Amino acid sequence: MARRTEWPGGGTDSSRAEKELPPQDPAEQARAICLRLLTGTPRTRKQLADALHKRGIPEEIADDVLSRFEDVGLIDDAAFAGAWVESRHHGRGLARRALARELRTKGVDSSLIDEAVGRLDAEQEEETARELVQRKLRSTRGLDRDRRLRRLAGMLARKGYPEGLALRVVRRALEEEGEDTEDLDFDGT
16 A cells, blocks of 8 residues: 655645656656656556556556557567566576466467567477476485475476476486486386
């Protein structure tokens, strides 16, 4: 809940921007809100539209302002999706499925999501999965093989990796450590 400040003259203001500016028409308010939100981090059109709606900006005015911001390049959902995929894949090791889910929650159009996650190929995704398993492998030493398998595969599943890929990568890592994986009940393909 926003803190309200009482000013001389009896008025209350709920945000710094509103304190600094006299009352404006809704289009000016919408522009100010969007610029303030875009200052810290890139945002999708939907995120900005939601913020404008929450602040009571009429939908028609919000659409006009957002379209103008797109025209001048301040809002670019395709660039946002590409940067998001790059950052979250390399920084957190997220797989295509998890990245697509995150972008959907941010309101990115499905065709833009497909294009952005499509830049990650299967080899790149598998290499990242191997790196994640290698980092986690040491902390599972001392556990029995099945528990290690579940922990490592579970970690990959939480990051959006398909089950077959996760099991194949974990099995290979365990074999490289000298674990016997012959009797595991999945095919490692």
